[in-house]
Amino acid sequence: MSENIISTVDDFKAYLRDNLSEKRYLHSLGVAETTEKVLLHYNCNNYVKTWNGFSAGEFCGLCHDIAREKGDKGLLEYCDSRGLEISQVERLSPVLVHGLVSAHMARSLCGDYPASWYRAVCEHTTGAAGMDQLSLALFIADFIEPGRRFLTDEDRKRYLSEDSIARCAYAILCDMMEHWKRKGYHDASENSVALKEDLENRIRSGE
Numbered sequence: 001m002s003e004n005i006i007s008t009v010d011d012f013k014a015y016l017r018d019n020l021s022e023k024r025y026l027h028s029l030g031v032a033e034t035t036e037k038v039l040l041h042y043n044c045n046n047y048v049k050t051w052n053g054f055s056a057g058e059f060c061g062l063c064h065d066i067a068r069e070k071g072d073k074g075l076l077e078y079c080d081s082r083g084l085e086i087s088q089v090e091r092l093s094p095v096l097v098h099g100l101v102s103a104h105m106a107r108s109l110c111g112d113y114p115a116s117w118y119r120a121v122c123e124h125t126t127g128a129a130g131m132d133q134l135s136l137a138l139f140i141a142d143f144i145e146p147g148r149r150f151l152t153d154e155d156r157k158r159y160l161s162e163d164s165i166a167r168c169a170y171a172i173l174c175d176m177m178e179h180w181k182r183k184g185y186h187d188a189s190e191n192s193v194a195l196k197e198d199l200e201n202r203i204r205s206g207e
């Protein structure tokens, strides 16, 4: 059932302030602002830009991690109680569904926002094949927003000096996968591998 308690950006920020840690609240603001910047930087026009007074990049950035405060158990309970389908891999690593749960929670909080925005929020965690411009911008912003201490401004400039949004996302994805491998965190998820192949094809065909 929809709660629809958020109808403006200010409402959204107040909700985040009340429900997220300070660090995550600031990260969400950073991702919102950076997603808008990335969309502008790459002259993206092929996406639904506004809904109900919200702009796409800002909305997706603000809501992309709202489920992140739920622990593994909370994420699984949320999916199971609402009939959201998840894979066996996700069941074993519930953090992977925080995009899906965030997207779903945002619908209860804000109403029936565009499906492409919902998809972008779902996909931000691991990436996926066939991501559109908005999805890629959110994926990039989540990695390069100013609060990310592991990056220098030089790193950010280097990523954004790529010729296209597909190339920029590809450079980030390769570095992420390399980092996971070095740290022995986990193997790249199936979705990340699918995104990598998809971006390679798109770049080869001139995107």
Ligand SMILES: [Fe+2]
Residues within 6 Å of the ligand: 064, 065, 068, 098, 099, 124, 125
């Ligand atoms: Fe996230």
Ligand SMILES: [Fe+2]
Residues within 6 Å of the ligand: 027, 031, 064, 065, 142
């Ligand atoms: Fe994030």
